Amino acid sequence: MIKIALGQFEIKPGHPDLNTNRMLEMIQSAKESKADLIVFPEMAIPGYLIGDTWEQNAFLRDCEYYGKKIIAASDTIAIMFGNIAVDWTKKNTDGRVRKYNAFFTAYKKNLIQSPASPYPFIIKTLQPNYRAFDEERHFFSLPKLADELKTDIADLTSPIDLCLNEQTLRIGCLLCEDAWSDDYTFTPLALINKNHDVDLFINISNSPYTLGKNNKRNRVFSSHAKSNNAPFIYVNNIGIQNNGKTIYTFDGSSTVYDANGKIIAMNEPYTNQLNIVGIPLEGEPSLPAIKVNEDTDIANIYTALRYGIKNFLQDIHMEKVVIGISGGIDSAVAAALYASILPPENVLLVNMPSIYNSNTTKDLAQDLAKNLKCLYTIMPIQDSVDTTVNQIKTTPIQNLSNNTTFYLDVSSFVTENIQARDRSARVLAGIAASFGGGFTCNANKSETTVGYSTLYGDQSGFLAALADLWKFQIYDLAYYLNQVIYKREVIPQETIDIVPSAELSSNQCVDEGKGDPIKYPYHDYLFRAFCEHWNRATPEDILTWYKEDLLEEKLSCEKGLIQKYFSTNKEFIDDLERWWNLYSGIAVAKRIQAPPILAISRRAYGFDHREAQNGAYYTAQYRALKKELLK
Amino acid sequence: MIKIALGQFEIKPGHPDLNTNRMLEMIQSAKESKADLIVFPEMAIPGYLIGDTWEQNAFLRDCEYYGKKIIAASDTIAIMFGNIAVDWTKKNTDGRVRKYNAFFTAYKKNLIQSPASPYPFIIKTLQPNYRAFDEERHFFSLPKLADELKTDIADLTSPIDLCLNEQTLRIGCLLCEDAWSDDYTFTPLALINKNHDVDLFINISNSPYTLGKNNKRNRVFSSHAKSNNAPFIYVNNIGIQNNGKTIYTFDGSSTVYDANGKIIAMNEPYTNQLNIVGIPLEGEPSLPAIKVNEDTDIANIYTALRYGIKNFLQDIHMEKVVIGISGGIDSAVAAALYASILPPENVLLVNMPSIYNSNTTKDLAQDLAKNLKCLYTIMPIQDSVDTTVNQIKTTPIQNLSNNTTFYLDVSSFVTENIQARDRSARVLAGIAASFGGGFTCNANKSETTVGYSTLYGDQSGFLAALADLWKFQIYDLAYYLNQVIYKREVIPQETIDIVPSAELSSNQCVDEGKGDPIKYPYHDYLFRAFCEHWNRATPEDILTWYKEDLLEEKLSCEKGLIQKYFSTNKEFIDDLERWWNLYSGIAVAKRIQAPPILAISRRAYGFDHREAQNGAYYTAQYRALKKELLK
Known part of the structure; x- marks a missing residue:
């Protein structure tokens, strides 16, 4: 039995100083709890989604500097952690300095090296290049290094020997994707285990939450443990990371699978948690399996949204939000969601009727605001819209090549978009700045797919929190918010029942059942x-x-x-x-x-x-x- | 001597049908001119920057279908072209179907195969993954294939033998980056020439314009030709391609370097041009070098901007633009630039003064419009801005948790941004929709770097054509437009001379020399x-x-x-x-x-x-x- 501390913590991408401090605190706790080994996630020091910051050499040196602090803390405990590793003497394929996505093991202030490796760290073998992942852009993979060194890749992935608690453990080290090898030419687990009897596999990850992924991971990693007859430990981080256009939550959910593939420990999702687990080794009695919650999809979605919004607001130092509410479903769900995260006095709901908004939806907006007990105001837009339409229609346009003038016409379609922009870019943006916050974009994925929205109008805001949910998921979320989160009807049932409609013209009348073309x-x-x-x-x-x-x-x-x-x-x-x-x-x-x-x-x-x-x-x-x- | 036709044409990314038609027309012309061989760019059929469209299997099948049409046209002429090549029996590392960035050579309706290759095409060896390039995301590179096949990569890159005009030519085939190998572990040129006496190198590219790149390419490729003692032919496409956020122009500039490294032919930049060149082979008399224009930087920039804007407008079917002009330098340059591309009656210039705009700049805006003879109008924003500020200040905000009300305050900083949004999201967007066009974003790179702009205000528009130019380049472009393009002072000298200023408050008064903080x-x-x-x-x-x-x-x-x-x-x-x-x-x-x-x-x-x-x-x-x- 060895005691391993799973160091699941909130990584702040691009902030090695903060991450290192958190790690040092956890190391101290793990020492106090007499853990033999503490394991941190992949890229624990720099963070993972940091765009092209990898091209800043000063940043790389800084990561090395903080990495040394972690190594120095390994006097009485073994520490595994992910960091960027730089070989200043070699080139990456982009011509910049050589960088590896690396797995470090430090003990007694020294790094432990895999026997045949030229470096005192393990290099990632499989580098994902799909979805948000761009690893080949910055990191030199192990297969490339094996090619360069004309070495068998299996030699470079061989396990490390770590003497803990008076026994030498042979540990197979994996970085995230290395354990997801179905689609690759190399199978790192098989390579690692080729000529060695591995006692334990450790996978450090920096793996974003995706609906349905945890169930799949449990199947895959459990099978790894079983087929290799060795415990398999997965350590993932929490926090949010982004690459500008897309923001990911990281749920942690660090897990221990025993040699039979049973889950014997799991960290709480989205929680900073040093989980100290006694791992039974070969011949030792096994531990009971723990129950893993199979949350319903919508509960998982709510948890991820809540965590993502909360953390994003913190990261951009925004404490207050303004939400335009129309009486319709999307803005109602957005309001209920934000009001479940921020204090009600920091959520300002704004209804902005024009002549096309029905009493039905105006009343529903008011009901919603009352139910949520937020700040509420009504700022009509009709006067301003009329002013804009008139200004455009009545201001002469001069043709300076022939000194004639003419006038522009404003169609009803153009007027629809003028209304949408008046609401967002004029009213909400102005209110948000005065209120000291930002305004939300309430678009869902269905309308985002086909651009059923107005640019600088309802398509704008500081964050589109619901834009990865289909319309049916928005309805699911409405029910979930009412039934589970608020346990009362905060989103009026009528908002759920009426046809979804933009109410930007007389052809979009909810009372007549005239709704979206989708x-x-x-x-x-x-x-x-x-x-x-x-x-x-x-x-x-x-x-x-x-x-x-x-x-x-x-x-x-x-x-x-x-x-x-x-x-x-x-x-x-x-x-x-x-x-x-x-x-x-x-x-x-x-x-x-x-x-x-x-x-x-x-x-x-x-x-x-x-x-x-x-x-x-x-x-x-x-x-x-x-x-x-x-x- | 063999006659090679350089098929430099405008690729429409994501439109295999259009590209194939253009290629078939050029093949017909080349046949009529008795060319032995016609060479088209890399990815000539699909185009290159098409985002994740590579994940659509129907699109891949379509590219194969059109590729067969090109092969069928090779009855009496040899044809080299780039296309995606799919191995439907193998997997990419993303788990999807295997795709190669491939170089096809067809003759007498057959594909010509490199002796040791398992495929009837050459596969790209070096796949760029920097800047806009994401090749590892979609394409399986030759080094990976060599690993998989446990073959020496040199065998897979060996030249092809092509019998033309009664002589067999040994041709080294390169795809774009393959000839830029300084930063890679592999040097494709050396591999190709390892055990073979190559008669001719052909590089097909899909290479975007970058300031200063052509000079560098001429040095590098000329040196390749000389050191291998073989002519080197570079065929690149024209057109524009984008990956959403960034739009690139492709200048073509296809070039023939003789065995001494001399440039003996070059296609006109940014021009559809079938250039038929007689290439002297070993022992044949050499041709005279041609003069390559060393354009000044700003002339190159203007050409690229003009081409990029013109083509982007065509691609999005936009014929008319609206430009907000303040009397300042950025908008004046934007106006003069667009007016040099579109007919003056399709360019509507709009001055939108508030109380903070000086007579100086208002007059300069008017002078600019007169000089350009465009459409011109003045739409003041002060009334609307006052309305917005008053509406926000005087509308009560209800606190529904304690039934109190309060009012928001609108600071002068908030009022600055309200002005900027009023101009763009209210006036320009409304006018543009009524006019049937789009409105431009006139931001330069200096302000884009530090966000010295208002979101949904001056930061908005359908295209930011100047946002990759530093302020000093904006001034250079102003002089160039006046002196070279218009040959008169269309941009008033005073616009160039006054301090750059946003004029959004009394602290930004040009007459008092109060300008930008930059x-x-x-x-x-x-x-x-x-x-x-x-x-x-x-x-x-x-x-x-x-x-x-x-x-x-x-x-x-x-x-x-x-x-x-x-x-x-x-x-x-x-x-x-x-x-x-x-x-x-x-x-x-x-x-x-x-x-x-x-x-x-x-x-x-x-x-x-x-x-x-x-x-x-x-x-x-x-x-x-x-x-x-x-x-």
Whole structure:
């Protein structure tokens, strides 16, 4: 039995000084608890998502400096931690200095080296380059080093020997992705275990929360432990990290799997926690399995959103928010969500009616504010909108090449967008600055997918906390907030029941049931196929499935919807092309200028889902299919 | 002598159908001109910057389909072209289908294979992963394949034998980065030439314009030709490509270097051009060198800007623009630039004075409009700004937890930003929609670096065409527009002479010489060191250079400025920290929501310069230095 402390802590990316202080505190506690070894996450000192800060040599030297402080603290305890490792004598493939994503083991103030490695640290073998991950951009991977040294990669990954508590343990060291090798040419676990009898695997990670990922990890890592007949310890960090456009939460959930693959310890998610676990080694009696909560999806989502928002507000030093509430579902959910995080006097709800807003929604906005007991105000926009429309219509435009003048016309569509911008860029931005806070963007993922929003209008704000949730998840969250968080109807049931509508013209009247052009029960799933499916669906795929009557099954939407919504092939195709054109066209332009999005799904817009403003494209096969179906 | 056609054409990224049609037209012309071989750029069929569209299998199949059309056209001419190559039986490291960035050679309707390669195409060896490049994210590189096959990489890169005009040529095939190997472990040129006597090297590229890159390429590629004693042909595309946040121009400039390294042919930059060149082979008389224009920097910049703007407008189907003109330098340059691209009746200039705008600048705006003979209007904002300020100040805020009310105060700083948003999000956006166009963002790189702008105000627009130019380059461009493009003073000299000022408060009065807080002659160069220097400078580097009296030299700014601007160490440090805090803090938040930026420099903001919203950081060494200097 050895006592291992799982050092799950909140990493502040780009702040080695703060991270090191937290680590030193945890090391002190672990020493006091007589732990043999303390393990910290991958990149514990620098943090992980720091953009191109890796190109600042002063920052790299600083990480080395703080790394030495951690090593110096290893007098009476072994310490494992992730840090950037720099070889100042060699080049990266970008021509800058050589950097490794490295796993350090320090004991008695010395680093412990793997026998055949040229360096006193273990180098990451598998570097992810999908979603938000850009490791090849900055770090030199172990396969590249093996090539350069003309060495067998297995020699460079061999386990380290660590003498703890009077026994020598052979430890296999893994960095995050190294234990997720299904899609790679190398299988680090097999390489490590090739010629060695590993006593224990330790995986240090810096792994963002993604809906459904924890269940999968438990399956994969449990199987690693079992098939290698050795305990497997996973240490992950908490906190939030971002790459500008996309903000990730890190849930920690550090876990110990015993040699049978049983989970015998798990840190609380999203909690700073030094968890000291006695690990039974070969021949020692095993510990009972612990129960792992299978939270419902929406509870997990709420926890991640709450943590992400709370931490983001702290990081940008924002204590107050302003939320425009229309009486509709998205802004109501945003209000209830923020009001569950901030004190009510720091949440200012603003209703901004024009002539197109119904008494129904105005009353619902007021009810919501009362239920949440937040600050509330009503700032009508009609006068200002009229002023803008009149100013544009009545100010002469001079043509200076022929000295004539003319006037611009303002269409009703243009007036819709003027209203949206008046609300956000004029009222909310002005109020937020006066109130000393920021204003929120309440967009959901469905409208973000097709740009059903106004730039500098409802598409603006300091954070789009709900923009990785489909409309059906917004409704789920509404129920969850009422039933579980508030335990009363803070979001009025009528807000849930009315048709979702922008109320920007007389064609969008909720009382007459005139709502959004998005048919959420179908389009939520269609849009999801465009952006979240593993093999991204295009009109060619959709039309093929439609033709083969497989569409509802492939999209996992309700049966019968296609027939309900579309009576002819032409109607179906027109609808498909309408949304695909928007998704690939103007919606990209809007996403380029959208606020940061809090990531929940396996594919969030922004840096996670990279895109170019190249316009819609239809393959030759799609065009042939379409022709056939329209014959 | 063989006749090679350099197929330099405008690639439309993400549109294989259009690209293939253009290629087929050029192939037809080349056949009519009896060329032996036609060479197209890298990724000629799909285009290169297409975000994660590579994850759409339907798109990949479409690229294969169009590739076959090109191969079918090779009956009487050899064709070399770049395309994505898919191995549907293997996996990429992201778990999706295996994709190669490939170089195809087709002749007599067959593909010509390199002897030891398992595929009928050449695979890119060096995949760039810096700046805007993300090749490891999608493409499986040749070194990885060599590892997988346990083959020597040299075997996989061996030249192809192509029998043309009754002689067999041994051709070394390179994809773009393969010829820029200084920073890599592999040197493809050396590998190709290892056991073979190569007659000719052909490099197909998809290489964006960067200020100063063409001169460097001519040095490097000329040296390749000379040291290998073989002609070297470089074929690059034209057009624009983007990855959302950043837009690149591609200048083509396809070039033929003879076996002595002399440039014997070069395509016109930014021009669709089938250039048919007779290439002297070993023993044949050499051709005279052609003169390569060494354009001045600002002429190059103007050409790139003009081309980029013109093409971007076409791509997004925008024919008209609205430009807010203040009488200041940035908007004047923007107006003169756009007016040199679009007909004057499609350019609407708008002056939007408040009480803080001087007669000086109002008159200058009018003079500019008259000089350019564009459309012009004056839409004052003071009434609307007063309305907004009053509405916010006089509307009661209800506290629904205790049923009290209070009022918000609107500070003069908040009023500054209200003015900026009123101009852009209210007036310009409304006018642009009514006019049927977009409005421009006139921000330069200096203010973009430190966020000296208002979000949803002057930071907004459909394109930030000048945001990769430092303030000194804006002035250079003003002179260039007057002297070379218009050959008269369209930008009034007084606009160039007055202090740059936002005119948003009485503290920013141009008539009293009260301008921006940015001291451009020094800060332009300081900011450039933060973001454009190869090893990115941080306060630690700046303070070290300051202490050692090396700062002006390291920054390449004017001598004597530091002494002129700062009388004490404290003043210097306060200034440094002020800008570093902004650069790493609020400016990141603003850049996240900024419009796309047209890239000119070696490091443009956006996708080229990745960053996280992590706040400012100061290294331990910086803090020690600062302490020492403030002692």
